[in-house]
Amino acid sequence: xxxxxxxxxxxxxxxxxxxxxxxxxxxxxxxxxxxxxxxxxxxxxxxxxxxxxxxxxxxxxxxxxxxxxxxxxxxxxxxxxxxxxxxxxxxxxxxxxxxxxxxxxxxxxxxxxxxxxxxxxxxxxxxxxxxxxxxxxxxxxxxxxxxxxxxxxxxxxxxxxxxxxxxxxxxxxxxxxxxxxxxxxxxxxxxxxxxxxxxxxxxxxxxxxxxxxxxxxxxxxxxxxxxxxxxxxxxxxxxxxxxxxxxxxxxxxxxxxxxxxxxxxxxxxxxxxxxxxxxxxxxxxxxxxxxxxxxxxxxxxxxxxxxxxxxxxxxxxxxxxxxxxxxxxxxxxxxxxxxxxxxxxxxxxxxxxxxxxxxxxxxxxxxxxxxxxxxxxxxxxxxxxxxxxxxxxxxxxxxxxxxxxxxxxxxxxxxxxxxxxxxxxxxxxxxxxxxxxxxxxxxxxxxxxxxxxxxxxxxxxxxxxxxxxxxxxxxxxxxxxxxxxxxxxxxxxxxxxxxxxxxxxxxxxxxxxxxxxxxxxxxxxxxxxxxxxxxxxxxxxxxxxxxxxxxxxxxxxxxxxxxxxxxxxxxxxxxxxxxxxxxxxxxxxxxxxxxxxxxxxxxxxxxxxxxxxxxxxxxxxxxxxxxxxxxxxxxxxxxxxxxxxxxxxxxxxxxxxxxxxxxxxxxxxxxxxxxxxxxxxxxxxxxxxxxxxxxxxxxxxxxxxxxxxxxxxxxxxxxxxxxxxxxxxxxxxxxxxxxxxxxxxxxx
Amino acid sequence: xxxxxxxxxxxxxxxxxxxxxxxxxxxxxxxxxxxxxxxxxxxxxxxxxxxxxxxxxxxxxxxxxxxxxxxxxxxxxxxxxxxxxxxxxxxxxxxxxxxxxxxxxxxxxxxxxxxxxxxxxxxxxxxxxxxxxxxxxxxxxxxxxxxxxxxxxxxxxxxxxxxxxxxxxxxxxxxxxxxxxxxxxxxxxxxxxxxxxxxxxxxxxxxxxxxxxxxxxxxxxxxxxxxxxxxxxxxxx
Numbered sequence: 001x002x003x004x005x006x007x008x009x010x011x012x013x014x015x016x017x018x019x020x021x022x023x024x025x026x027x028x029x030x031x032x033x034x035x036x037x038x039x040x041x042x043x044x045x046x047x048x049x050x051x052x053x054x055x056x057x058x059x060x061x062x063x064x065x066x067x068x069x070x071x072x073x074x075x076x077x078x079x080x081x082x083x084x085x086x087x088x089x090x091x092x093x094x095x096x097x098x099x100x101x102x103x104x105x106x107x108x109x110x111x112x113x114x115x116x117x118x119x120x121x122x123x124x125x126x127x128x129x130x131x132x133x134x135x136x137x138x139x140x141x142x143x144x145x146x147x148x149x150x151x152x153x154x155x156x157x158x159x160x161x162x163x164x165x166x167x168x169x170x171x172x173x174x175x176x177x178x179x180x181x182x183x184x185x186x187x188x189x190x191x192x193x194x195x196x197x198x199x200x201x202x203x204x205x206x207x208x209x210x211x212x213x214x215x216x217x218x219x220x221x222x223x224x225x226x227x228x229x230x231x232x233x234x235x236x237x238x239x240x241x242x243x244x245x246x247x248x249x250x251x252x253x254x255x256x257x258x259x260x261x262x263x264x265x266x267x268x269x270x271x272x273x274x275x276x277x278x279x280x281x282x283x284x285x286x287x288x289x290x291x292x293x294x295x296x297x298x299x300x301x302x303x304x305x306x307x308x309x310x311x312x313x314x315x316x317x318x319x320x321x322x323x324x325x326x327x328x329x330x331x332x333x334x335x336x337x338x339x340x341x342x343x344x345x346x347x348x349x350x351x352x353x354x355x356x357x358x359x360x361x362x363x364x365x366x367x368x369x370x371x372x373x374x375x376x377x378x379x380x381x382x383x384x385x386x387x388x389x390x391x392x393x394x395x396x397x398x399x400x401x402x403x404x405x406x407x408x409x410x411x412x413x414x415x416x417x418x419x420x421x422x423x424x425x426x427x428x429x430x431x432x433x434x435x436x437x438x439x440x441x442x443x444x445x446x447x448x449x450x451x452x453x454x455x456x457x458x459x460x461x462x463x464x465x466x467x468x469x470x471x472x473x474x475x476x477x478x479x480x481x482x483x484x485x486x487x488x489x490x491x492x493x494x495x496x497x498x499x500x501x502x503x504x505x506x507x508x509x510x511x512x513x514x515x516x517x518x519x520x521x522x523x524x525x526x527x528x529x530x531x532x533x534x535x536x537x538x539x540x541x542x543x544x545x546x547x548x549x550x551x552x553x554x555x556x557x558x559x560x561x562x563x564x565x566x567x568x569x570x571x572x573x574x575x576x577x578x579x580x581x582x583x584x585x586x587x588x589x590x591x592x593x594x595x596x597x598x599x600x601x602x603x604x605x606x607x608x609x610x611x612x613x614x615x616x617x618x619x620x621x622x623x624x625x626x627x628x629x630x631x632x633x634x635x636x637x638x639x640x641x642x643x644x645x646x647x648x649x650x651x652x653x654x655x656x657x658x659x660x661x662x663x664x665x666x667x668x669x670x671x672x673x674x675x676x677x678x679x680x681x682x683x684x685x686x687x688x689x690x691x692x693x694x695x696x697x698x699x700x701x702x703x704x705x706x707x708x709x710x711x712x713x714x715x716x717x718x719x720x721x722x723x724x725x726x727x728x729x730x731x732x733x734x735x736x737x738x739x740x741x742x743x744x745x746x747x748x
Numbered sequence: 749x750x751x752x753x754x755x756x757x758x759x760x761x762x763x764x765x766x767x768x769x770x771x772x773x774x775x776x777x778x779x780x781x782x783x784x785x786x787x788x789x790x791x792x793x794x795x796x797x798x799x800x801x802x803x804x805x806x807x808x809x810x811x812x813x814x815x816x817x818x819x820x821x822x823x824x825x826x827x828x829x830x831x832x833x834x835x836x837x838x839x840x841x842x843x844x845x846x847x848x849x850x851x852x853x854x855x856x857x858x859x860x861x862x863x864x865x866x867x868x869x870x871x872x873x874x875x876x877x878x879x880x881x882x883x884x885x886x887x888x889x890x891x892x893x894x895x896x897x898x899x900x901x902x903x904x905x906x907x908x909x910x911x912x913x914x915x916x917x918x919x920x921x922x923x924x925x926x927x928x929x930x931x932x933x934x935x936x937x938x939x940x941x942x943x944x945x946x947x948x949x950x951x952x953x954x955x956x957x958x959x960x961x962x963x964x965x966x967x968x969x970x971x972x973x974x975x976x977x978x979x980x981x982x983x984x985x
Contacts, residue, residue, distance in 0.1 A: 207912070209910050209911045209912065210882070210884075210910055212882075219882070222882040222883055223886070224884050224885055224910055225885060249911075251911060251912030252912070253911070353858065354856070354857055354858035354859060354896045354897060355840075355855070355857050355858075355897065356857040356858035360857075361857065362780075362845065362851070362853065362854050362855055363845070363851055364851025364852075365782065365785055365787075365851070365975075366780060366782060366785075367780055371842045371845045371846055371853075371855065372842065372846060426841070429841065429842075430839050430840045430841050430897075431838075431839070431840020431841075431842070431855065431856070431896070431897030431898055431899075432838065432839050432840040432897040432898060433839075435820075435837070435838075435839040435840075436839065438820040438822075438837055438839055439819050439820055439839065441820075442819075442820045442821045442837075445821050446818065446819050446820060446821055449816040449817070450816065450817050450818060450819045450843070451817060451843075452817065452819040452841060452843050453819045456819070537813070537817070537846060537847050538813070538849070538954050538955075539813055539846070539847050539848055539849035539954065540846065540849075617969075686846065689851055690849050690951065691849060691850060691851060691950070691951065692973055693787045693789055693802065693804075693973060693975060694851055694975070695975050
């Protein structure tokens with residue numbers, strides 16, 4: 001009975017033993033083949049599920065033939081105790097995926113006794129850690145090892161890859177002849193702080209294409225020529241170990257590298273002072289400064305306070321804008337301020353969207369536009385007015401044209417304001433106005449060849465001279481009025497810093513020299529540098545040539561004269577200065593303007609005749625487009641406007657008849673005509689490329705451009721209005737001194 | 749010292765514009781910007797008229813007017829002769845474009861948002877090429893990053909030449925119109941073809957000393973030339 005029971009148990013057990021037996025064979029089949037596909041019956045392994053395979057190694061760079069220990073961690077997934085783990089060099093289940101096929105040698109497998117790439121556990125309980133020892137291939141290069149777990153059953157290849165492999169770099173680079181890199185400094189394992197120099201030498205038989213510096217796997221430097229050195233600010237990295245890698249690539253595509261570890265140890269300093277602390281400190285400083293200034297001024301006022309405040313009738317008239325502002329005046333200021341705000345709003349829009357909002361485009365194919373537009377037109381127009389204005393004032397001083405003295409300061413004011421706007425026009429035109437400071441940084445390099453840098457220089461020279469000129473000559477009036485106009489005592493007091501009673505003679509002397517300088521340099525600057533922006537450019541037909549200089553100087557003087565007539569005429573009417581600015585002044589300026597205008601037309605005749613007669617075809621085309629082509633509708637009106645103004649002004653001079661309004665109107669027409677004429681200098685040349693294979697282009701300014709140009713005029717009006725309201729724009733002391741003196745003659 | 753130059757064989761060019769496309773793809777240029785362009789034009793008057801083609805890239809002049817006028821030195825000539833723009837320094841005044849008689853400068857009027865031919869269903873540039881993101885000789889000159897408000901133009905594929913490759917246009921021409929190489933080396937391919945064949949340079953009378961040579965008879969100034977394609981209507985930025 002007992003035997004029968006034992007036999008029965010055996011009979012039941014037999015199929016189980018038979019079922020288990022092939023699993024021992026599975027070990028044999030997996031080993032050495034690199035393949036998972038082997039048959040172990042139907043039940044040797046259980047469902048894999050979601051097994052997680054992670055491979056790791058202490059270092060990913062090994063020497064050729066160097067030893068490596070690879071750790072494989074398996075967790076989860078398997079629902080039974082039997083699990084096969086395999087180390088491979090390819091993810092595809094092919095015989096070549098065995099690591100030895102890639103040049104590796106397995107020196108020990110997890111069993112401790114074999115050298116197989118396959119290991120099978122029979123007691124897997126949810127996680128396992130296995131180790132293989134290998135020696136690296138004997139060739140330089142990149143070698144990858146993967147691990148995968150296997151589940152065989154039913155003849156199906158069932159396995160799960162650890163898809164993330166380990167990429168070993170063997171040797172020092174990619175093959176024979178690859179560059180040899182050595183990091184000279186810092187040394188491996190060095191403790192570094194502050195800014196360090198990383199220097200490396202590269203030896204290669206093939207030319208080096210480029211060399212990169214990587215810190216913790218991030219490329220931070222790149223160099224294509226020797227010496228290969230970089231400055232690294234270690235403060236940008238956390239204290240602790242970081243790897244530096246210098247890799248050189250040669251022109252064959254081979255590379256070599258050197259890698260070291262440095263230990264960054266910077267003194268940890270406290271963070272920068274928060275912005276709010278600085279702002280508060282700045283605010284307190286400003287408030288304290290203001291209190292001190294007020295205290296100081298109050299003291300000086302007390303000292304001066306004893307004097308009696310008396311304005312004689314002449315002074316009251318001359319100081320009309322300072323003494324009283326009508327509601328209309330406030331309205332005017334408000335409207336022009338709105339214009340200024342409008343300008344900045346539109347400019348913001350342009351900067352936010354790029355210059356695509358303008359009508360400017362690249363010349364040539366495919367856009368066929370004009371790379372410069374009415375911003376540049378505006379620039380040369382304003383610069384012309386500025387140069388002419390200060391020259392008028394200087395001429396009045398140097399040549400002692402006493403009759404014109406009352407308008408001198410207004411001409412100076414016009415200069416300062418229009419110079420600012422000329423500069424602004426260039427900035428408006430720039431694609432990257434935020435980089436304007438680069439013109440200063442690279443000034444020394446570029447001043448030798450770039451006409452645009454010369455322009456910057458000229459604007460700077462003029463703004464310095466004209467502001468100094470205007471300010472120095474105004475000090476006498478400011479000192480005189482400081483005590484008479486209590487409203488402005490504080491402002492004038494600040495501006496009169498360092499004032500002495502006896503400074504007048506010295507200032508006159510300085511001003512005379514500044515005036516003389518201005519008169520001399522105007523021929524080189526207005527009649528030179530500004531037109532050279534175009535006259536030196538051979539690429540654009542119609543620009544290159546010597547006539548640009550004289551023509552431009554002519555246009556500058558004419559438009560400045562016209563602008564001064566308009567400005568003085570307007571203020572004279574608004575503030576009722578008829579007694580102080582005689583009609584004679586306008587008659588003289590009008591006559592001079594007529595001469596300058598006809599001179600300009602004469603220049604234009606010369607220019608167009610030479611283009612028409614037998615010029616190169618590209619020049620001829622420009623002239624044709626002006627005289628008969630797409631720009632004729634602008635060119636002929638300009639000629640008509642200039643000619644009409646000339647005829648009117650010359651006739652009224654000859655007939656000894658004078659109309660105040662007529663002169664003002666003619667001047668406005670001239671001013672406008674010169675703006676359009678500048679357009680006809682800049683645009684036709686740019687839209688008719690010299691290279692005949694390009695079709696001619698088109699340029700229509702957009703509303704943004706028109707708005708910004710009108711905005712600059714609004715800024716000019718606003719600045720002038722504010723100045724007129726704050727400072728004596730008519731010479732007060734000078735007017736008293738010269739009152740009654742006979743008028744000199746003014747030459748054209 | 750190398751002095752890279754190019755010879756363009758006009759007798760071979762068939763106007764396929766593969767070079768234009770190659771340049772656009774390699775340098776990732778957005779819509780409306782053609783660092784490489786092929787003129788297709790009719791020369792002469794009927795019945796003595798011919799359709800001709802002329803590839804046009806930057807001439808990389810030895811005496812480049814654009815480098816002279818640049819107010820910040822962003823446009824400069826590299827030691828290997830290529831005339832390039834430092835996009836980190838350019839202030840966008842476009843004086844280089846005005847001073848260039850060849851019309852090869854292309855300003856980035858806006859943020860690149862559209863491509864000329866394909867849009868890959870996304871805005872911005874079609875792909876990133878890390879070669880464009882590194883500096884060459886310490887200057888950010890390679891194409892590909894198209895920053896709004898700065899100038900761009902042909903770089904002689906500085907990023908490819910650094911690896912010993914030819915510029916994209918030369919590498920992709922199906923009929924070998926382009927020969928690229930060192931003009932200072934008498935044994936280089938480009939020096940040889942220039943020495944062997946009749947050649948001319950565009951607008952050399954301006955004294956710009958272009959390093960791009962056209963193989964073939966110079967343009968006859970007596971013959972009228974009419975561009976065959978007017979593309980402004982198609983390209984609206």
